[in-house]
Amino acid sequence: MARYIAQRLLQIILTFFLFLALSYMLLEAMPGDFSQLFLQDPKLTLAQREAIAASLGLNRPPHERFFRYIGSFLRGDLGVSFQYYPRPVVDVILERAPRTLMLFISSTVVSFYVGFFVGKLLAWRRGRVLEYITTVGGVTLYTVFTPWFGLLMIWLFAFTLDWFPIGKFITPRLWRDAPVEANVVFNRMLLTALVVSIVLLTWFILTRRIDTRRRRVVHWGGMGLGLAVVVGIWGASGLGPYALNILHHLMLPVLTLTLISFAGTMLLTRNSMLETLREDYITTARAKGLPEKVIRDKHAARNAMLPVVTSLVFSLAFALSGGVITEGVFSWPGMGEVLLTSAVVQDIPMMMGALIFTAIFALLAHLVVDILYAFLDPRIRYG
Amino acid sequence: MSETILRVENLTMHYTTRAGIVSAVDDVSFTLDEGESLGLVGESGCGKTSVANSLLKLLADNAVIKGGQIRFKGTDFVPLSEEEMRPYRWRNISMVFQAAMNSLNPVYRVGDQIIEALETHLGLYSHAQARQRVTELFTMVGLDPALMDQYPHEYSGGMRQRAVIAMALSCNPDLVIADEPTTALDVIVQDALLRQLKTLQEMIGMSMIYISHDIAVIAEVSDRIGVMYAGKLVELASADEIFHHPVHPYTVALMSAFPSVTGPKRELQTLAGEPPNLLYPPSGCRFHPRCPFATEICRQQEPEFKDHGGGHYAACWHPQEVTV
Ligand SMILES: Nc1ncnc2c1ncn2[C@@H]1O[C@H](COP(=O)(O)OP(=O)(O)OP(=O)(O)O)[C@@H](O)[C@H]1O
Ligand code: SF4
Numbered sequence A: 001m002a003r004y005i006a007q008r009l010l011q012i013i014l015t016f017f018l019f020l021a022l023s024y025m026l027l028e029a030m031p032g033d034f035s036q037l038f039l040q041d042p043k044l045t046l047a048q049r050e051a052i053a054a055s056l057g058l059n060r061p062p063h064e065r066f067f068r069y070i071g072s073f074l075r076g077d078l079g080v081s082f083q084y085y086p087r088p089v090v091d092v093i094l095e096r097a098p099r100t101l102m103l104f105i106s107s108t109v110v111s112f113y114v115g116f117f118v119g120k121l122l123a124w125r126r127g128r129v130l131e132y133i134t135t136v137g138g139v140t141l142y143t144v145f146t147p148w149f150g151l152l153m154i155w156l157f158a159f160t161l162d163w164f165p166i167g168k169f170i171t172p173r174l175w176r177d178a179p180v181e182a183n184v185v186f187n188r189m190l191l192t193a194l195v196v197s198i199v200l201l202t203w204f205i206l207t208r209r210i211d212t213r214r215r216r217v218v219h220w221g222g223m224g225l226g227l228a229v230v231v232g233i234w235g236a237s238g239l240g241p242y243a244l245n246i247l248h249h250l251m252l253p254v255l256t257l258t259l260i261s262f263a264g265t266m267l268l269t270r271n272s273m274l275e276t277l278r279e280d281y282i283t284t285a286r287a288k289g290l291p292e293k294v295i296r297d298k299h300a301a302r303n304a305m306l307p308v309v310t311s312l313v314f315s316l317a318f319a320l321s322g323g324v325i326t327e328g329v330f331s332w333p334g335m336g337e338v339l340l341t342s343a344v345v346q347d348i349p350m351m352m353g354a355l356i357f358t359a360i361f362a363l364l365a366h367l368v369v370d371i372l373y374a375f376l377d378p379r380i381r382y383g
Numbered sequence B: 001m002s003e004t005i006l007r008v009e010n011l012t013m014h015y016t017t018r019a020g021i022v023s024a025v026d027d028v029s030f031t032l033d034e035g036e037s038l039g040l041v042g043e044s045g046c047g048k049t050s051v052a053n054s055l056l057k058l059l060a061d062n063a064v065i066k067g068g069q070i071r072f073k074g075t076d077f078v079p080l081s082e083e084e085m086r087p088y089r090w091r092n093i094s095m096v097f098q099a100a101m102n103s104l105n106p107v108y109r110v111g112d113q114i115i116e117a118l119e120t121h122l123g124l125y126s127h128a129q130a131r132q133r134v135t136e137l138f139t140m141v142g143l144d145p146a147l148m149d150q151y152p153h154e155y156s157g158g159m160r161q162r163a164v165i166a167m168a169l170s171c172n173p174d175l176v177i178a179d180e181p182t183t184a185l186d187v188i189v190q191d192a193l194l195r196q197l198k199t200l201q202e203m204i205g206m207s208m209i210y211i212s213h214d215i216a217v218i219a220e221v222s223d224r225i226g227v228m229y230a231g232k233l234v235e236l237a238s239a240d241e242i243f244h245h246p247v248h249p250y251t252v253a254l255m256s257a258f259p260s261v262t263g264p265k266r267e268l269q270t271l272a273g274e275p276p277n278l279l280y281p282p283s284g285c286r287f288h289p290r291c292p293f294a295t296e297i298c299r300q301q302e303p304e305f306k307d308h309g310g311g312h313y314a315a316c317w318h319p320q321e322v323t324v
C-alpha cells in the first residue's frame, strides 16, 4: 500500500507539472494583458501603460516568464495578485480556499449520503410511486441550468421565505464588534469538523467487533457524546453565535449544490444495487435468516457502494464547475469567485494560483478516493 | 422408528413470466425422517432447485406457491411471512447452494460471515466463543482455522465450498439441503467433499437433501432417492429399489444410461428428445412425448403418484418391472 501511494504521488506530481505548463500556455494565448485594462483611461498614457506592463514583468518573453514562474513556484512563491495588489497570491488562496473546501466537501458528503440512501431504498422497494417521483425529480435537478436554479433557491428560501440570508459569507452587522476575524472562526470550524470525523471514524473502527445489538447503542452514544463535547467547547469559547452565523450562510449553497448533484449518485446506486441484489451471496444472506435491514445494508448496499465510490472521481469535475457557478450566484467569497474575477481582469498570477489550487485539490481527492476504495474492497491489492 | 421432520404435501409452485406461467414444481409430495438423507435427481431444468428453494421459501420475486403444504416439525411454512420464516432459516434448515462459489460475500472475512449466522440465531455468543465455534467448524470440514480471517477471494474453489459447508453446519440445523454442491469443482475434489459431507451428516445426525443431475453422485450418499421430471416427482423409493427395481420408464432410462462396470452388459438406452418447456407442459403424463411405453391414456390423464408396494412410489400408467 505504501509503495502504491508513493507511486501515485509521483504520478500526481508529473500530471501536475503538465497541467501547470498547459494552463500557462492557455493563459498566455489570451489576447492582451493586464495593462490594457487601462486602455480607455485617458489619464494613462501609452508610456505609463508600458511602465505598468514592465513593472509586472509582462514585457519579458513568455518562456522566460514561465521558467521564472516555475522557479518561484518551487520556492513557494506564486507571485503578487494584480487585482488585490500588493497581496501575495498565496495569501489570497489561504484566505479563500478553506471556504471553498468547506462548501465543496460538505455538499459532496451530503449529496453522496442522500443519493446513496435514496438510491438504496429505490432498489429495495421497486415500483412504488415514490420511485417515479424521485427519479424524475432527481434527473430534472441533475440537468437543470445551475445559475437559474441557484437564483430560484435564493428567491424561494432567502427572499420569499426568509429562512436563510441572501448570499455572502457572514452578516456584517453581527461581526462588527466580533473579537476575532471571520476566517479565524471559520478555520476553527473546519478543524472541528476534521477532528470530529477522525475521532468518530476511529471510534467506529474500534467498536466494530462488539455484537450487533450493543454496537448500535455504543455508536449512537459515541456520536451523541461527540456532539455534546463540540457544542460545549464552542459554547464555552464564546464564538458559538459567530460560528452559527457562518453555518447559516453555508446552508443554502450546500443545499443547492446537493440538490443538483445527488441524483447522479442516486441513480447509480439504484442500478448498482439492483445488480447486487441478484448476486448469490444475497440469496445466502436471505437463507441465513438475517433481518431485512441487515441484508439490505450490510450485504447488498455495502457491495453496491463500490462502483458508486469509483464514480465519485468522475463527478469531481462536475462538482468543481458547479461549485464555481454556485459561488458566483451566492456571492460566496471562495476560490470559484476568485477564479472568475481574475479571468475577467487578466490577473494572471491569481488565476494561475486558483488553477493550481484546483489541480492539487482534484488530484489529491482522486488519490483519497483510490485509497478509500482499497479499504472498501478487499479484493483490491495495490502495490 | 425415527420421527418425520419434514412432510411436503402437494407442493405446487409457479413462476410468472412475460411469456406465461412456468409450472416449475407441480404437486410434489415427500417426507423426510430425522437423520435420513434424500436424493433428488433429474435433468437440468426439471425443478430441483425450485423445490429446494421453496422449502425455505427463498423464492424469486416472480415465484408463487400455488398450493400444498411444507410441514416442518408440524409447522406449515406456506402461510408464513418472510419475517416469520426467519427463525427457521439456517437455524433449522440450512442450504449449500448450487453456486456455492459465489455464495460468500466478497467484502467480508469468511469467519465473520459464519459468526454473523451464529449471532443472528444463537445470540448468546461472545466474540471469543463465536471464534471458538468457527475454529471447530473449520476443523470439522478440513480447513485450517487460520483461514477464517481471510477473504473469500483468497480461497480456492474447494476451500470456499468447505467454508460454505462449515457455514451451513454452524447453527446445528436439523436439515441441510445441498443443491449440487460440487458441480463447479473437479471430480476428485467433488468426491472427497461429498464423502465428507456424508460423514459429517452421520456424525451430527442431521437430515440431508442432496440434489444433483447425476444419479451416480446421489446414489453414494442417499438413503432414499426421488426422481424428478418436468416439475413433477415421478418416482420415490429407497436407493436400493431405485437402482434394482425402477418402476417409472424415465428412471429406467436414467438407470440404463448409467454405465455399470460390474453388472452384465446392457443395451445403452439413451433418451431421445429434450425435456419439455415448462411454459407449455405436455398433457397427461409429462413424460409421454419421450416415453417408449406411452399409450392413449398417458396423453389424456395424469397418472397418480402412488405406492407400488413397500413405500416405493411412482406416477405411471404402465409401471415397469425390470430388475437391473
Ligand atoms: N425466476 C424464474 N423465473 C422464471 N422461470 C424460472 C425461474 N427460475 C427457474 N425457472 C425455470 O423453472 C424451471 C426449473 O428450474 P430449476 O432451477 O428449479 O431447475 P433445476 O432442476 O434446479 O435445474 P439445474 O439442474 O439446471 O439447476 C426451469 O425451466 C427454469 O427455466
Ligand atoms: S404414464 Fe405413460 S407416458 Fe408416462 S411414464 Fe408411464 S408409460 Fe410413460
Ligand SMILES: [Mg+2]
Residues within 6 Å of the ligand: B048, B049, B050, B098, B179
Ligand atoms: Mg438447480
